[in-house]
Amino acid sequence: MKNKSLVSINDFTREEQIRILDLAEEFEKKPTQKILQDFVVATLFFEPSTRTRLSFESAASRLGAKVIGFSEPGSTSVQKGESLRDTIRTVSNYSDIIVMRHPKEGSARFASEVADVPIINAGDGANQHPTQTLLDMFSIRKTQGTLDNLNVAFVGDLKYGRTVHSLVMALTNYNTTFHLVSPESLKLPSIVKMHIKEKNLTYYQYTDILEVIPEVDILYMTRIQKERFSDPIEYEQVKNSYTLRNPMLENAKPNMRILHPLPRVNEITIDVDENPMAYYFTQALNGVYVRQALLATILGVK
Amino acid sequence: MENNETRKELKVTAIGNGSVIDHIPAENVFQVIRILNLEAFSDMVLFATNLESQKMGKKGIIKISNKFFRPDEINKIALVAPTATLIIIRDFKVAEKKKVEVPDTVEKIVKCFNPNCITNHENVSTRFTVIDKGDLRLQCHYCEKVTSGKSISFL
Numbered sequence: 001m002k003n004k005s006l007v008s009i010n011d012f013t014r015e016e017q018i019r020i021l022d023l024a025e026e027f028e029k030k031p032t033q034k035i036l037q038d039f040v041v042a043t044l045f046f047e048p049s050t051r052t053r054l055s056f057e058s059a060a061s062r063l064g065a066k067v068i069g070f071s072e073p074g075s076t077s078v079q080k081g082e083s084l085r086d087t088i089r090t091v092s093n094y095s096d097i098i099v100m101r102h103p104k105e106g107s108a109r110f111a112s113e114v115a116d117v118p119i120i121n122a123g124d125g126a127n128q129h130p131t132q133t134l135l136d137m138f139s140i141r142k143t144q145g146t147l148d149n150l151n152v153a154f155v156g157d158l159k160y161g162r163t164v165h166s167l168v169m170a171l172t173n174y175n176t177t178f179h180l181v182s183p184e185s186l187k188l189p190s191i192v193k194m195h196i197k198e199k200n201l202t203y204y205q206y207t208d209i210l211e212v213i214p215e216v217d218i219l220y221m222t223r224i225q226k227e228r229f230s231d232p233i234e235y236e237q238v239k240n241s242y243t244l245r246n247p248m249l250e251n252a253k254p255n256m257r258i259l260h261p262l263p264r265v266n267e268i269t270i271d272v273d274e275n276p277m278a279y280y281f282t283q284a285l286n287g288v289y290v291r292q293a294l295l296a297t298i299l300g301v302k
Numbered sequence: 303m304e305n306n307e308t309r310k311e312l313k314v315t316a317i318g319n320g321s322v323i324d325h326i327p328a329e330n331v332f333q334v335i336r337i338l339n340l341e342a343f344s345d346m347v348l349f350a351t352n353l354e355s356q357k358m359g360k361k362g363i364i365k366i367s368n369k370f371f372r373p374d375e376i377n378k379i380a381l382v383a384p385t386a387t388l389i390i391i392r393d394f395k396v397a398e399k400k401k402v403e404v405p406d407t408v409e410k411i412v413k414c415f416n417p418n419c420i421t422n423h424e425n426v427s428t429r430f431t432v433i434d435k436g437d438l439r440l441q442c443h444y445c446e447k448v449t450s451g452k453s454i455s456f457l
Contacts (some may be wrong), residue, residue: 008446083424083425084420084424085424085425085426102420103444104326104418104420104423104424104445105416105417105418105419105420105444105445105447106419106420106421106442106443106444106445106446107420107424107444109443109444110421110424110426110444124445125418125445126418126419127445127446127447128446145315191448222318272423
């Protein structure tokens with residue numbers, strides 16, 4: 001896996017994904033290890049994403065790597081009209097690995113073809129965000145003790161949510177039963193459902209979140225964005241019915257955990273935060289360990 | 303029957319050596335010309351469209367003198383002319399005849415329908431994997447979105 005770019009979650013086989021999760025567990029036990037002192041990590045954020053960038057920079061710093069880069073393209077040569085190709089070629093002269101977030105879909109694959117160093121995709125438009133998928137998998141395995149044979153519910157915007165698409169695809173390798181809860185207009189796209197069917201797995205579709213809560217091991221919440229609705233009235237009708245409140249969790253299985261890729265707006269009320277089933281803040285912390293594991297693996301140190 | 307076919311062929315002058323692309327959907331003849339870049343071809347190119355066809359109602363035909371296509375060259379026309387037949391002519395005789403096939407990958411000729419795809423913003427050649435040859439569904443190598451049916455347009 002040394003020097004292998006991570007653009008799409010499917011770039012890593014099931015075995016490679018597991019290897020990353022196992023290594024992330026090691027870093028969870030001992031987060032500070034100066035094993036990347038000889039390396040420079042570039043973080044190129046062509047659109048702002050505070051959480052992802054800080055998580056990567058924290059991961060790199062804990063391993064002793066030097067971090068260079070930018071957090072938004074405003075003050076860079078990109079502003080002067082430099083092509084992505086040229087920016088990537090130049091930065092690959094200055095660094096050993098590039099972590100990149102870019103608003104255009106496919107930009108990370110393109111970058112991986114023109115760069116001399118490996119690329120980690122930290123989000124390319126609405127397409128892929130594989131490190132989020134790996135940290136979600138890590139969080140599921142951590143809370144359930146296994147990735148196999150689980151009942152996983154996805155709630156909210158299943159149409160546009162890239163984290164949902166990637167995680168669903170990844171979980172099809174683990175005999176998951178999928179419970180898909182969304183408004184009619186935001187159902188999971190058929191191309192993603194096709195992947196579930198190809199593996200002969202089962203999915204159920206719901207519009208009512210209360211139906212799935214007693215059934216599942218993982219409740220994966222997502223944000224429903226107002227701009228996804230052409231009709232503002234439809235948004236107002238829908239938004240409250242996909243909000244998770246503490247009393248709704250009464251009938252949940254004791255092992256159930258609530259995940260959310262964050263940032264949260266109003267889809268989980270604050271009273272849920274104190275419930276032991278709430279796992280989303282720890283989930284975000286797990287991102288640091290998973291990114292440590294990726295940096296160390298791709299740079300060939302672990 | 304045999305006679306009938308011969309008479310139709312002759313509506314367009316025969317060529318001595320080269321390729322004939324027959325059974326092109328009438329409305330797509332010009333697109334085939336563009337995809338094969340025949341505008342830049344220096345030898346004789348003959349074409350006709352809206353010819354009567356028993357099989358298709360109306361069809362188009364293109365004859366290219368002294369040009370013999372490789373399968374990968376000709377298969378890209380399958381995207382607009384899946385019914386097309388390629389006929390190789392040597393010394394005024396049919397030397398070979400075969401149907402075009404939709405290729406496994408499509409490079410450069412199709413535009414990704416996703417306006418937010420990097421291929422529509424940077425100078426990068428498009429590349430697709432054909433995930434369904436029957437319904438023509440093309441998955442972009444870059445943005446991973448599927449371009450299909452009416453969304454398929456050519457660069």
